Amino acid sequence: MKVFTSISELQQEIKPLLAQQKSIGFVPTMGALHAGHIALVSRSKQENEVTVCSIFVNPIQFNDKKDLARYPRTLEADISLLEEIDCDILFAPSVEEMYPSSTTPVAAYDFGDMAKVMEGASRPGHFDGVAIVVDKFFDIVTPTRAYFGQKDYQQLAIIQKMVTLSNRAITIVPCSTIRENSGLAMSSRNRLLSKEHLLIAPSIYQLLQEAVVKARLHTVEEVKQWFVTTIGQQPEFKLDYVAIVDASTLTSLNTWEESSQAMICIALYLGNIRLIDNIPIIL
Numbered sequence: 357m358k359v360f361t362s363i364s365e366l367q368q369e370i371k372p373l374l375a376q377q378k379s380i381g382f383v384p385t386m387g388a389l390h391a392g393h394i395a396l397v398s399r400s401k402q403e404n405e406v407t408v409c410s411i412f413v414n415p416i417q418f419n420d421k422k423d424l425a426r427y428p429r430t431l432e433a434d435i436s437l438l439e440e441i442d443c444d445i446l447f448a449p450s451v452e453e454m455y456p457s458s459t460t461p462v463a464a465y466d467f468g469d470m471a472k473v474m475e476g477a478s479r480p481g482h483f484d485g486v487a488i489v490v491d492k493f494f495d496i497v498t499p500t501r502a503y504f505g506q507k508d509y510q511q512l513a514i515i516q517k518m519v520t521l522s523n524r525a526i527t528i529v530p531c532s533t534i535r536e537n538s539g540l541a542m543s544s545r546n547r548l549l550s551k552e553h554l555l556i557a558p559s560i561y562q563l564l565q566e567a568v569v570k571a572r573l574h575t576v577e578e579v580k581q582w583f584v585t586t587i588g589q590q591p592e593f594k595l596d597y598v599a600i601v602d603a604s605t606l607t608s609l610n611t612w613e614e615s616s617q618a619m620i621c622i623a624l625y626l627g628n629i630r631l632i633d634n635i636p637i638i639l
């Protein structure tokens with residue numbers, strides 16, 4: 357695997373690939389890699405001639421500076437994992453390389469209501485930061501396809517919208533959420549959980565699954581209320597939001613009939629670690 361930290365050196369590597377019309381798969385990550393990330397890289401390897409993975413903890417998408425400071429950074433272990441699956445190129449730039457101090461990153465897109473709900477409401481500026489960095493990566497890597505996990509469902513929807521708004525010829529490939537055997541969605545932040553919290557964390561997905569069953573017999577509001585009450589009974593959890601939305605527009609639903617594909621999306625704190633997850637509702 358070739359490792360680059362410099363934008364211009366990476367572009368020198370990519371130039372001849374473009375001239376040869378090689379397909380390039382791109383997997384942007386913030387590192388502390390786990391099997392969820394690796395599934396994205398493997399999928400890209402199957403579908404493209406060259407796979408580029410990036411590792412960059414993007415400071416401008418963190419509204420909580422403590423979250424940024426404690427975000428796990430495990431570059432050596434990440435490189436070993438990527439080498440094991442034969443990733444072709446790793447791009448791991450510094451903050452200064454991505455955002456030279458002489459420039460101020462500016463948000464270029466208006467995502468409308470889609471970016472104002474859920475993560476957008478709880479983490480002001482988050483999606484502007486995500487869009488700025490992904491846009492920049494797309495300019496640098498010029499991928500044919502880019503791979504994003506459904507675990508970050510709203511992010512995936514926003515990137516899809518960004519590609520449409522910018523008329524880029526990049527195919528966004530949604531990838532299923534990879535879970536631990538316990539059902540817990542894999543996340544780099546899981547490594548920050550205490551032993552006790554790691555034992556309780558799998559109940560997040562169990563509750564989502566129960567909510568799907570409840571959806572067959574109850575209204576949207578009743579399912580939401582059930583979720584809020586049930587989470588409230590577990591003192592370790594502090595619910596940030598539970599939202600029942602249409603999967604393509606992310607607008608909140610009042611009735612199941614309003615959408616052909618509803619989803620439940622949640623964010624909650626275990627201690628001071630914020631976790632998100634979601635589940636599609638099949639009625």
Ligand code: AMP
Nearest residue numbers: 385386387392504505507508533534542
């Ligand atoms: P992150 O490093 O958390 O920014 O994630 C990088 C990419 O990996 C994003 O597209 C995430 O949605 C995706 N990802 C993270 N966790 C998982 C998971 N458990 N299953 C599938 N994809 C994931």
